[in-house]
Amino acid sequence: MNNSVTNTARLLAAGLRALLVLTLVCGVLYPLAVTGVAQALFNNKANGSEIKADGKVVGSSLIGQQGYSLDYFQPRPANGLGENSVNTQYKLILSGATNRAGDNPELIKWVKEAKAKVVKDNSTADYKVRPSQVPADAVTSSGSGLDPDISPAYADLQVHRVAERNGLPAAQVQKLVDEHTEGRTLGFMGEPRVNVLELNIALKDLAAKS
Amino acid sequence: MSPVLAGVLQLLALIAALALAYRPLGDYMARVYSSDKHLRVEKWIYRGIGANPNTEMRWPAYLRGVLAFSAAGVLFLYVLQRVQGILPGSLGFASIDPDQAFNTAASFVSNTNWQSYYGEQAMGHVVQTAGLAVQNFVSAAVGIAVAVALVRGFARSRTGELGNFWADLVRGVVRILLPISVIAAIVLVACGVIQNFSGIHEVGQFTGGSQQWNGGAVASQEAIKEVGTNGGGYFNANSAHPFENPNPFSNLFEIFLLLLIPFALTRTFGRMVGSLKQGYAILATMATIWLGFICLMWWTEFAHHGPAFEIAGGAMEGKEQRFGIGASSIFSISTTLTSTGAVDSFHSSNTGLGGGLNLLGMQLGEIAPGGVGSGLYGMLVMAIIAVFIAGLMVGRTPEYLGKKIGTREIKLAACYILITPALVLVFTAAAMALPTPGNSMTNSGAHGFSEILYAYTSASNNNGSAFAGLNADTQWFNSTLGLAMLLGRFLPMVFVLALAGSLAEQKPVPATAGTLRTEKPLFTGLLVGAILIITGLTYFPALALGPLAEGLAT
Known part of the structure; x- marks a missing residue:
């Protein structure tokens, strides 16, 4: 009995020593080395791909923002996004999805309301949006709640509203959208997309110039 | 180009990349575990451990090594989380509560990486890098x-x-997981994954006000999270978060990373048993199931049945625009058929049958690959079970x-194949009761x-x-x-090692005309059939109550 206790203790001690040595290698040296290389070679990306407008940082090109006025292009809904519930000395963005199933009544309601709003907001005096025109990304929340992109179809749908509210010709705004439409990577990876923050920064510039 | 075609092309590109890596990596891993030379850095590590890497172990000793090392891992990670509140370099984050700290420690040591916490608000730099990421490496190395x-x-x-367990553990980390992770992490940073040790970062927003982000050693953790089939995200949204997975290429x-080693190990296996064809038969079994599941997932996700998705015009809930349905489906099948569990889309918002495929994929026992x-x-x-079934049919000792x-x-x-179904069904029944x-x-x-069946599965x-x-x-x-995580990880290992010991003691039986040719396609077919039938019979009643009921209703 005594013998087996000492044996177990000896084995556990060996396990702990192994863990500590490997912690030094994988938990200290490895992340520090990668950080060194990352900061030296890809400084902007390693620090969050910050993006500037008028000389001020206005966010990250990778992180979608909510709360644009209707003068601007609207992002996807983000019903799963939260705020931190612990360590409340900070106001952190809590990424997340809604996790609602296809038959969930709440999700059905959100989608219906979002669709009605997209149709209403984007219909102008001489441009009527039909419900069948609204693409799926415009009425659903993304996985992270931070999706920086919308589909080109959703951007196109917003052109008339944005042009009218900014006093710009629709063709000019459409051109801006086309310039900011990114196709599939190498022609086949992912889906075509428009970065909302970058588009809105360019829109603000354009509106200020004219 | 239609989204379906783009999905198919992405799958083909993925298969091509995996095929290119298969031979060199599989052969390299076979050399790593067959060599009797030690690298200098490994010798230092063995000195630190105080273990002789040249001692051969019988199965009980090997198992004791596995269990002692893993027990130390659980204890260390538990304590680290419990004292986070007083650790420097932790952003001032509070300590984790006992029940959650136990859950997280069990989770990362068992290579599960189930997370009942929100990464960005709960875990500081020290716990993430020196605790969680370290277990990403070592739990994977223990598995190999x-x-x-x-x-x-x-x-x-x-x-x-x-x-020797210590030698296998250290070599797996030093010669396989670390080099791949270093390269992968740098590729990920080049795509836009963040890698820094900044504190909470406050930046102005275009729309006014400001937002607060976490900095962190994300790329280094993301790399091993996939390579080691771990899956625990730095952020709550996991690989859907743009800082973990910024673009279609990184996706x-x-x-690719999460499938790389599991597939290549079949080559290692073939090499080490002296018949590459045996490895190919196992590879073919894994690949058949994996490809079949991806096609089924595409079918149900593109068809997007379910009231909310029909109104929306597509199953984009919980999916990122940059990935779309095609790539998200490949990710979600690959992550549930490996034991990774990282997600780039949220499975709960898959179609009813799509969520069922995720469930069934795990219930196969995480074997494809x-x-x-x-x-x-x-x-x-499972191959042993299959030859046993074949043996019963012809009345020969398999x-x-x-x-x-x-x-x-x-x-x-x-015993091995009974453990996980018992854990899943008993715990689910208890939770429902x-x-x-x-x-x-x-x-x-x-x-x-x-939701509950999925959690225990x-x-x-x-x-x-x-x-x-x-x-x-x-x-x-x-x-x-x-x-469930600890029992589901370590009880099967007990039976595997006991089995290994018993096999190693035998003398080989020469192959005769009556021997089942396990390197032939017939055996692959038998094996796929055995896996699907055994899993199907075990879980059908539970699946019928959950995803099948949901999927067939819509």
Whole structure:
């Protein structure tokens, strides 16, 4: 009995020593080395791909923002996004999805309301949006709640509203959208997309110039 | 180009990349675990451990090494989280509560990476890098070590010796996981994944006001999270978060990483048992199931049945625009058929049948191709079951790879395949029978039941993904899921190592005209059939109550 206790203790001690040595290698040296290389070679990306407008940082090109006025292009809904519930000395963005199933009544309601709003907001005096025109990304929340992109179809749908509210010709705004439409990577990876923050920064510039 | 065609092309590119890496990596890993030379850095590590890497271990000693090392891992990670509040470099984040700290420690040591916490608000730099990321490495290395021990059991004869656990562990980390992770992490940073040790970062917003982000060593953790089939995200949104997975290329690259070692290990296996064809037969079995599941997932996700998706015009809920349905489906099948559990889209918002595929994928036992190491040993156990079934049909004592599958071997294999279903079904039944666990559900009806079934399936099979509507940060779920993860990881390892020991002691039986040719397509067919039938019979009633009910209703 005594013998087996000492044996177990000896084995556990060996396990702990192994863990500590490997912690030094994988938990200290490895992340520090990668950080060194990352900061030296890809400084902007390693620090969050910050993006500037008028000389001020206005966010990250990778992180979608909510709360644009209707003068601007609207992002996807983000019903799963939260705020931190612990360590409340900070106001952190809590990424997340809604996790609602296809038959969930709440999700059905959100989608219906979002669709009605997209149709209403984007219909102008001489441009009527039909419900069948609204693409799926415009009425659903993304996985992270931070999706920086919308589909080109959703951007196109917003052109008339944005042009009218900014006093710009629709063709000019459409051109801006086309310039900011990114196709599939190498022609086949992912889906075509428009970065909302970058588009809105360019829109603000354009509106200020004219 | 249609989204379906783009999906197919992405799958083909992925297969091409995996095929290119298959031979060199598989052969390299076989050399790593067969060599008797030690690198200088490994010698330093052995000195630090105080272990002699040249001692051959029989199965009980090998198992004791696995258990002692893992127990130390659970204790260390538990304590680290409990003292986070006073650790420097932790952003001033508070310590983690006991039940959640136990759950997280069990989760990362068992290679599950189930998370009942929100990464960005709960875990500081020290716990993430020195605690969680370290277990990403070592739990993966333990998995490969046990698989290699089983392969040695087939390859060796008239000895009970299976190798040295400490040597297998250290080599897996130093020679395989670390080099791949360093390269992968730098590629990910080049794509836009963040890598810094900044504090909470406050930046102005275009729309006014400001937003607060976490900095962090994300790329270095993301790399091993995929390579080691771990899956625990730095952020709550996991690989859907743009800082973990910024663009379509990084997405495909992450899928590649999580499939890389599990597939290549079949080559390692073929090399070590002296017949590459045997490895190809196992590879073909894994690839058939994986491809079949991806096609089914595309079919159901592109068809987008379900009231909300029909109104929306597509199953984009929980999916990122930059990935779309095609790539998200490949990711979600690959992550549930390996034991990874990372997600780039949220499975709870898949179609009813799509969520069912995620569930069934895990219930196959994570073997197509499965987690690093665990996928290979799980599949070899199923191969033993399959030759046993074939043996019953013709009335011959079954053999596999020149070893007799006798009473002892089949008992051990049977115990192995019974553990996880028992854990999943008993815990799910208990949670449904008790009054309070059901309060954690976000969805009601069939999908609510699926949330709980998914949680125990994910934990017991060491996957880690979730139908994340379930609020799992309760004492009940933290403790029972923690227990399911530990039992689901280490009990099977006991049987695998016992099996390895028993096989290594045998003398080889020469192949005769009556021997089942396990390197032929016929055997692959038999194996796929055995896996699907055994899993199907085990889980059909539970699946019928959850995803099937949901999927067929819409």
